[in-house]
Amino acid sequence: MNSFSWEQETKRSWDQNAENWHSKSQNMWLHGSRREIIPFFTKHIPKGRVADLGCGDGYGSFLLSKKGYKVVGMDISDKMVALAKNYENDDVTFVQGSLLKTPFKDGEFNSVMAINSLEWIERPLEALDEMKRILTIDGYGCFGILGPTAMPRMNSFPRLEGKEAICNTMMPWEFEKLAMKHGWEKVAESKVYKRGVTENHLKELSNELKQALSFITLFIFKKTTNRGDK
Template identity: 50%
Template sequence: MQWVDEAEKQWDNRADSWHSSSRGMWETGSRKDIIPFLKKYLPDESAICDLGCGDGYASVKLARMGHHVTGIDLSEQMLEKASVLAVGSSVQFIKADISEVPLEPNSLDAVMAINSLEWTESPLKVLFEIKRIVKKDGLACIAILGPTAMPRINSFRRLYGEKVICNTMMPWEFEKLAEENGFKKIAEMGVYKREAEKLPVENLPLELRQSLSFMWVFMFKIK
């Protein structure tokens, strides 16, 4: 199995269903607080790359806020939908593997990667690529699915010896990986299911908050 080819095929097949729900995710659903979180740290008119941009909804949203946005995705079907959404905006979309981004070194102020590193063969390689394309002291907003999102459904078949294309990680595992490789955490945010939101999660230790999360969003500074 060629990881990149299989990932492209799977996301091409999911493009229609993803596109039908992406607006809801970004406006009122699980991703609604990500761009406001990012904007707290992102200077005006920043150059930012959306790694694993999917149908481009967030990329276009950032561009309409005045940022210079490049969206990268493997899926041709996703990018076709993104090009329609982007009409009238300045977003540039590129078909590529986020492990090998066709951008110049130190050319960006920031990157955003929302639930995309799990779908790469080597998340560590993506971190090295982020360090290459982002300026020193630039930003990386990276979200990893949490335990209650049950991303294991995408990797469960490995227990039968089958090849899968999902690198399941816990938020605390990814945090350690990033911090050991030149990323300094400056902020973080948990996203929870409705049932967990009823609990006093803010009063719990960090590891328990991460354990209850649907998604964990990190803000790193590139050392």
């Protein structure tokens, strides 16, 4: 009998990695691969209540709160949440929970942020539907999806040897298609490119090829239907 639990293994893995992630997090958000996310979010999403789903050590949630948003960060890892609580203030709090079944009420948030979170979910569509449930009728989602050669995707490699893996292989274009098919309208897209990619490399490339060169593709979507509607 196979007792493997994707969710439990994901929690265990991020509990183990919490301190290492925390040591690099602030630099990533301010100067590294995540530096463009907060400006992209604030450009397209009005101020209101935000659920940061897969918030990690909470630094991104904290930055959003400094921009005037009311933020609740959620992560599956207890150790990540414990680190995140160091950033709590009147505008940002943190809870432990699963993207497949969040501890939030229907329509509780004006927007959600999920940066490199859906890659760690066994059933991404269920997570998207759960996000729709907790959003207001005209709610927004900001999503970051890893590019095909981003190093964290190595976590999906064990599947090729018939072993269990806790990172799915969803590509940015697949996420875009999934969201648009299931009740989301695309508002904006931006890309954070891998080191070595320059504007000269991007000339005349299709959007799909630009996504392929990205480390993260960022999307803003707007909710158009309720949970589970097609």
